[in-house]
Amino acid sequence: MMTKTTQFLSAIEIETAPNPIYAIIWLHGLGADGNDFVPIVNELGLSAEKPTRFVFPHAPERPISINNGYIMRAWYDIFSSDFNDHQDESGIRSSQIAITALIEREMQRGISAKNIFLAGFSQGGALALHIGLRHSLRLGGIVALSCYLPLAKTFAAEINAMNAAIPIFMAHGSFDTVIPISNAVASRGKLLAADYRVEWHEYPMAHSVCGQEIADISNWLQRTLDDSGRI
Known part of the structure; x- marks a missing residue:
């Protein structure tokens, strides 16, 4: 079943079966x-x-500084490639x-x-990553693809103990020139130093998603959904 919501952020919703007991809120990248x-x-x-229930919200449109102020969908502005x-x-x-x-x-819908x-x-x-580490209630997990830990200087002071054990899946392409893998490796290091559970995957790809990555996400989700259901 597929519907478009009109409240909150506009989003696409897909339910894999009636009466969902899990929800995955999936956030797109810049310009998508x-x-x-x-x-x-x-x-x-x-x-x-x-x-x-999968929820795919649309980010608001905003000018992006690194793209000469061009207006596109984005969760936040990007000032530079650093x-x-x-x-x-x-x-x-x-x-x-x-x-x-x-x-x-x-x-509120019962999940x-x-x-x-x-x-x-x-x-x-x-x-x-930013939201999941700070949320005041224990969430099921975080899937962080081709990304980095934002506001890294403040996260240690802002993280919530309720999500100290939240499982995290991180994956990155070794040939990524948009967000170099070194950024993700440094972010993973900060998470591991803070005792987070991080499952790390690296693929020979650019700033994209590959078939093996999807298979690994599926495997991780199947295991983690089971774990969340037993808590």
Whole structure:
């Protein structure tokens, strides 16, 4: 079943079976929209015994500094190719509020917080990390693809103990020139130093998604959905 929501952020929703007990909020990358990852629902091949609602929100449109102010869908502004440089903190936190509202809506629909997952690609993955580590209720897990840890200087002071054990899937392309893998490796190091559970995967690809990666995400999700259901 596929519908478009009109409340909160505009989004595409797909339910793998009636009466979902899990939810995955999947955030697209810069310049894309919620349609970008819709095909992954079938590709992941989640068990029918794990009815899941996928929510693919559309980021707001905003001018992007690194692209000469060109207006496109983005979760926050990008000022330069150095992701450790000045970051759009206000944009990140504004999107955090919007995505947190989607999490709360899933809870209002009857899905337990521990069965709600955040996933994303590029700046969508960065936002998934940012929100998941700070959320006040225990979430199911985070899928962070081809991304980095934003606002890394403040995350240690802002992380919430409720998600200290949240499982994290991180994956990156070794030939990524948009977000060099060194950024992701450094972010993984910060997470491991803070005792987070990170499953790391590296693929011989650019800033994209590959078939083996989708298979690995599926395997991780199947295992992690089972774990969240037992908590």
